[in-house]
Amino acid sequence: MIWVSWRRQRPQLITLLAVLVVGAGAVVLLRSNMVDTINSLQLNGCVTRVGPECLEGSRAGDFRGAWTTELNLGQAAILALPALIGVFIGAPLFARELEQGTHVLAFTQSVSRTRWMSSKLVVALAPALVVLIALQSLVSWWLSAAGLLGPRSSGSFHFLNFGIEHASPVAHALFAFALGTFVGVVSRRTLVAMTVTLSAFTVVRFALSDVVGRLVPTQRLEVAAGESLAESRGGNLAVESGWLDAAGQRVSTDRADALAQACKTTAAGVRRTQEEWLACLPRSGLAKQYATFVPEGHAWQVHLVDASIFGGLAVLLLAGTAWVLRRQS
Amino acid sequence: MLTGVIEFRIDRRSGVSTYVQIVQQVRQAMRLGLLNPGDRLPSAREVVEATTVNPNTVLKAYRELEREGLVEARRGLGTFVTTSLSSEATTGDDAPLRRELAGWMGRAREGGLVVEDVDALYSAVRDEHYPAEERP
Amino acid sequence: MNPLSATAVGKRYRTRWALRECSFAVPEGKVVALVGPNGAGKSTLLRMAAGLVRPTTGELRTFDTPTDGRTHPDVSFLAQDRPLYRDLTVRELTRACAAMNDRWSADRVREVLGLLAGVDRDAKVDTLSAGARTQVAIAMALGRLPRLLLLDEPLSDLDPLARDETLRIIMTEVADRGTTVVVSSHLLSDLREVCDHLLLVDGGRVQVDGDIEEVLAEHRVLVGPVADESAVGGTLISATRTGRQSTLLLRGAGRAPEGWAGTEPDLESLVMGYLRASRERRLR
Numbered sequence: 001m002i003w004v005s006w007r008r009q010r011p012q013l014i015t016l017l018a019v020l021v022v023g024a025g026a027v028v029l030l031r032s033n034m035v036d037t038i039n040s041l042q043l044n045g046c047v048t049r050v051g052p053e054c055l056e057g058s059r060a061g062d063f064r065g066a067w068t069t070e071l072n073l074g075q076a077a078i079l080a081l082p083a084l085i086g087v088f089i090g091a092p093l094f095a096r097e098l099e100q101g102t103h104v105l106a107f108t109q110s111v112s113r114t115r116w117m118s119s120k121l122v123v124a125l126a127p128a129l130v131v132l133i134a135l136q137s138l139v140s141w142w143l144s145a146a147g148l149l150g151p152r153s154s155g156s157f158h159f160l161n162f163g164i165e166h167a168s169p170v171a172h173a174l175f176a177f178a179l180g181t182f183v184g185v186v187s188r189r190t191l192v193a194m195t196v197t198l199s200a201f202t203v204v205r206f207a208l209s210d211v212v213g214r215l216v217p218t219q220r221l222e223v224a225a226g227e228s229l230a231e232s233r234g235g236n237l238a239v240e241s242g243w244l245d246a247a248g249q250r251v252s253t254d255r256a257d258a259l260a261q262a263c264k265t266t267a268a269g270v271r272r273t274q275e276e277w278l279a280c281l282p283r284s285g286l287a288k289q290y291a292t293f294v295p296e297g298h299a300w301q302v303h304l305v306d307a308s309i310f311g312g313l314a315v316l317l318l319a320g321t322a323w324v325l326r327r328q329s
Numbered sequence: 330m331l332t333g334v335i336e337f338r339i340d341r342r343s344g345v346s347t348y349v350q351i352v353q354q355v356r357q358a359m360r361l362g363l364l365n366p367g368d369r370l371p372s373a374r375e376v377v378e379a380t381t382v383n384p385n386t387v388l389k390a391y392r393e394l395e396r397e398g399l400v401e402a403r404r405g406l407g408t409f410v411t412t413s414l415s416s417e418a419t420t421g422d423d424a425p426l427r428r429e430l431a432g433w434m435g436r437a438r439e440g441g442l443v444v445e446d447v448d449a450l451y452s453a454v455r456d457e458h459y460p461a462e463e464r465p
Numbered sequence: 466m467n468p469l470s471a472t473a474v475g476k477r478y479r480t481r482w483a484l485r486e487c488s489f490a491v492p493e494g495k496v497v498a499l500v501g502p503n504g505a506g507k508s509t510l511l512r513m514a515a516g517l518v519r520p521t522t523g524e525l526r527t528f529d530t531p532t533d534g535r536t537h538p539d540v541s542f543l544a545q546d547r548p549l550y551r552d553l554t555v556r557e558l559t560r561a562c563a564a565m566n567d568r569w570s571a572d573r574v575r576e577v578l579g580l581l582a583g584v585d586r587d588a589k590v591d592t593l594s595a596g597a598r599t600q601v602a603i604a605m606a607l608g609r610l611p612r613l614l615l616l617d618e619p620l621s622d623l624d625p626l627a628r629d630e631t632l633r634i635i636m637t638e639v640a641d642r643g644t645t646v647v648v649s650s651h652l653l654s655d656l657r658e659v660c661d662h663l664l665l666v667d668g669g670r671v672q673v674d675g676d677i678e679e680v681l682a683e684h685r686v687l688v689g690p691v692a693d694e695s696a697v698g699g700t701l702i703s704a705t706r707t708g709r710q711s712t713l714l715l716r717g718a719g720r721a722p723e724g725w726a727g728t729e730p731d732l733e734s735l736v737m738g739y740l741r742a743s744r745e746r747r748l749r
Binding site for chain 3: 339341346348372377378384385389
Binding site: 001003004007008100101102103104105106107108109110111112116326327329 | 512515516517518519534535536538540541542544546548549550551552553557560561562564565566567568605609
């Protein structure tokens with residue numbers, strides 16, 4: 001049965017192999033060119049630490065001008081790969097069989113529907129995941145060569161960085177694949193399944209990207225009015241921020257804005273100075289500022305939550321696929 | 330292709346069922362001396378390969394012939410003719426009755442009769458001498 | 466044990482009943498002609514017997530096992546649209562089918578494909594003519610060494626030569642292995658010489674079920690004066706009438722009364738009579 005699935009899946013597997021070879025070649029070549037650039041611009045020090053010459057120097061500017069687009073494209077490729085796996089491998093897997101009626105051939109042989117289905121799933125999915133992980137590692141290897149000169153400087157929680165690290169790409173690919181198979185068995189039309197999978201995956205991916213950060217333990221920072229909340233920013237994931245009253249209760253954003261606005265002028269309508277304004281705030285009930293955030297060092301926790309959500313959805317969708325196929329006539 | 334001695338010709342448009350055609354053709358071959366005791370009838374598979382009929386029909390025809398006592402099925406060997414239906418009167422091209430009939434046919438043709446005329450005459454005379462009620 | 470039997474089987478698609486109250490039994494070793502006009506429910510019945518469709522009501526059994534979303538190991542099915550992996554060669558397709566079956570005779574498939582004139586084994590299935598594809602699909606069905614062979618319109622896209630070739634292969638299968646065969650067709654003429662059992666379906670119901678010779682012997686076509694129909698016995702199936710003359714198809718009619726001529730119907734007129742009657746019932 002594995003042979004049958006393999007033979008049926010051959011064009012996609014060959015394409016995957018080509019993607020791997022071309023992708024790996026491109027990354028190796030680009031990385032080596034980039035390392036040459038770093039050496040020739042004498043920016044090696046900026047890869048691991050941020051000095052003044054790394055931020056404003058013209059050499060750093062030259063480097064960023066030359067390489068930011070390429071590096072971002074590399075990230076985007078890994079970000080897009082799960083969607084492509086869903087659209088080109090997941091969606092047609094069963095939809096094409098149902099569309100051409102060839103499922104009837106399999107269903108009337110002695111192989112069970114469950115075995116037929118699982119063999120197809122494994123043969124289609126496993127190589128795709130292997131290619132994804134390989135390319136993810138290669139791009140990661142390329143990105144670390146640029147280090148803080150490259151996109152890594154925007155922190156682990158930046159959309160482009162978060163989506164291509166740790167278990168997230170695999171989980172997203174699993175979800176996209178499962179979504180593709182499910183839409184495929186429900187629609188029974190390859191093109192419809194591919195289109196719906198792409199749109200649904202994009203929507204879910206964006207909708208959930210804000211949610212996952214809220215599901216891990218956060219840290220909280222409270223400072224007096226006028227003091228800096230910078231410690232909660234940087235590479236961290238900001239979850240929430242706002243004002244607290246003297247009792248430590250959260251003040252709603254609208255009310256806080258109104259109070260802060262009111263403090264800008266005296267009752268007589270004279271404009272207050274910055275110091276006077278800061279002194280006015282606690283008197284009006286805006287005692288402290290607070291921020292909750294996930295420290296950059298805890299990014300792995302967010303990745304795990306992300307992976308479990310998408311993985312869980314994938315399992316549900318695969319169960320749905322199996323359910324529909326068992327009822328298929 | 331056939332190892333047996335006769336080949337069945339099934340006429341699809343005659344309206345006579347395949348089963349009856351096989352029975353009649355075996356009987357006729359036996360009367361004409363083409364099949365004699367000890368001869369093996371073609372197996373169902375041989376008939377199927379030659380004429381594309383349902384093998385069940387062939388077997389059913391053979392059972393009917395067996396019931397009439399004309400043939401005998403031997404397990405694993407085939408179906409064999411056991412009796413003789415041929416007589417001096419029907420066997421061979423020079424049997425006297427056949428010769429007379431051949432002469433009559435020749436005269437009919439010379440007289441300008443077409444095949445329908447001949448058939449009609451033959452049937453009418455046959456039915457006079459062999460009334461339908463007396464035939465099996 | 467009947468290879469195929471139905472008890473009050475019905476199948477509803479949304480609001481339309483494709484089959485209703487179908488009861489019949491196919492005796493072992495028979496070659497059954499499943500006949501009826503297009504849309505009569507023949508395909509539904511065969512797909513149900515192949516375990517692809519579940520009955521809405523009643524029960525369909527193959528070799529005494531209810532067909533419950535699974536094809537019985539002794540059953541082979543040729544679907545009407547001939548589902549084959551088109552991107553494979555005939556040789557690869559054979560290997561694929563072998564891999565999907567516990568019991569498989571590569572010899573049988575080789576033998577059948579060898580008898581077929583127009584099939585190149587290294588050609589992609591996609592490049593074969595529709596007729597050759599049907600023949601390849603039949604070869605695959607026979608590879609499973611079935612005891613019940615279900616064929617949905619096997620002759621519809623074959624030229625006369627291929628039709629004879631194919632029927633011969635099926636009949637040889639019957640002769641060699643005693644396989645029970647159910648063949649559907651909307652053309653009775655395709656099946657008349659090779660079948661010995663009739664299952665006539667129309668409007669989702671079984672109209673006739675029985676050994677063809679017996680069914681024919683049970684019926685009479687009587688021709689006589691219109692004015693005198695009361696003299697006729699038996700069950701009237703259908704009638705055509707001109708100004709003076711009635712032609713009646715009857716079951717269990719006995720001897721023709723005075724003034725009437727009676728003959729045994731041929732299979733075509735019997736089937737036509739039942740189909741006409743069934744259509745009239747539906748129109749009423």
